[in-house]
Amino acid sequence: MTVPRYLRTAGFRMTALAAALFLLSMSAVAAFFYLSVREDMEGQLRSQISIETRQLLGDYADDGLDELRHDISERLERNPGTRLRYTLKSPAGMALFDRLSLPDEPGWSRMKSGSGTDIILLTTELDQGYWLGVAADTETIGDMAAALRHGFLVVVMPMIALAIFAGAVLSHRFLARVERLKRTADLIGKGTLSARLDPSGSGDDFDGLIDTINRMLDRIEELVHDLRHVSANIAHDLRSPLGRVRQRLEAIVAGQGAADMQETANEAIVLLDDTLETFSAILQIAELEAGGARATDTEVDLASLLDEIAQIYEPVAAERADELVLRRQPASVYGNKALLTQMLANLVENAIRHNANGIQISLECGTEGGRGFVRVADNGSGIPDSELAAVLKPFRRLDTSRSTRGNGLGLSLASSIASYHRARLDLKNLPIGLEVTVWF
């Protein structure tokens, strides 16, 4: 037998559990009610029996056994419907009136009546071996219990039915939403990464979850897009130099003069070195992005680091008629000096290589709002605003600069080094030129 699907849903199970708990608590309340009412009613019967016994014993004490017998007959005649029963037992064991079999000792006892109901009995020993028993039938208590049971069912059964109905409706609605989510998820699984889950608009927990999942899907789509872009660019950037290496090797095979051959082979080696270096850069970015060990971090003085960078690049800049301007304020950060050097070198080289000769490059460091920063700015051609965010991603190189040597990883490597230091790299177009600031 297959269980219908809605019976297996979390919604239905939860409703069923709630209904069961409700039923249990209702039963507990009813049982408590029943027991206390029964005790109360029994107490009343007992006090009635006690009063009756006391009256009869009073008469017996005043006027003897005959008067007692007379009293009992009178009561039975006057009140035929009475619930009380009387028994008088002679020393010979003869029972009179209701002829209940009395126990051999005085006090309270219980027994079964002929019709099967419970009887409460108070036995009293009289003089000369006579015994008096006054009893009451608990039939009324049974009636009360039956009424209570009936009432309970009348109230509870519809409630259970209602709970099951509500559970079914809720789980059906729940299922319908789950089904929609499942369809969308299947679609995404099959490759439609742009698909998004539909919130109901009610702002419930479900919508909150859907919102979170949708943001996760946005990120996944972006990453997959980046990955495709990067793979395509890696393939492109590696295929071109490898193709040129192939041409060189072919030329050698075709048989050149010895001198030319060496020249050609050297060119091939340079091309391969560039390619290998691209791989190194990719590996380094991967390592930086992964976080990893920071065992060699130290306090790095940004001002003296900028000094060194300026000294190193001064001759290169001078050769291009570029001007290096240094603006240093005291600033230091905790980090990896080799990596910070590489980051600054990359930024300076980026300014030098992607601009025409004769620009001004300013190197600045300092502290602002409690945060250390380094800034490399130039008055060159800048980057189109639409490309600003994209150039930090690996292999994003402006088409205009595809011809310059380099692998297009310089800025993304700098950005990776910044994030390794939990710093932020900001790119900004100036009225003239580009400004890169790393905030620590």
Add this chain to the structure above:
Amino acid sequence: MRILLVEDDRETADYIIRGFRETGAVIDHAADGQAGLMLATDASYDAMIIDRMLPGLDGFKLLSMLRAGGNRTPAIFLTAVSGIDDRVNGLAIANDYLVKPFAFAELRARVGVMLRPGPATHTEDATYQVADLVLDRLKRTVKRAGKPISVQPTEFRLLEYLMQHKGHVVTRTMLLENVWDFNFDPKTNIVETHVSRLRSKIDRGFGSELIHTVRGSGYMIDDGA
């Protein structure tokens, strides 16, 4: 010159062995760390070239054990491991660190300066001298033919490194690492421009050129004799 090579990749090992035999060096090869350790403790070598990643006993442990045992033979790590901290902790026990893939000329130059045979300048010398060029490491002055030459701090470090290894080829990468602390390859010709500036200061107007460009390898300073 006797060299120990511990390298598990057959092709790389052959490439290195062939290269050094051509220079006339004797080279012993071990294909794993255990064999390397045995050779290194049995015989004495002038230099060791150790791959960092080896089957069994890895190169780093191998050299650590040798160093702990008092072995001071100059060693260079040859490695595909180029993580952020790997170079630093590698250089803590090795004299040099070269990342694969590498050019043989680079390895030869590095082993060459590690060995420094003959009447070499020593790092503890207060002055270095090549022909009539004198560098005073304490006063931080440079003179050629008795005439003071003013150099900038980076030019001084560059000249100091060249003169410390006079008669040996130093490669562009060695200069980048040792003079500028660059462990990456810059995209601009900083080495070339610095060397050419230095040349214009110490060679121009004097009879002989002391700084030589070694085609395809690097630079070398010597007496020009």
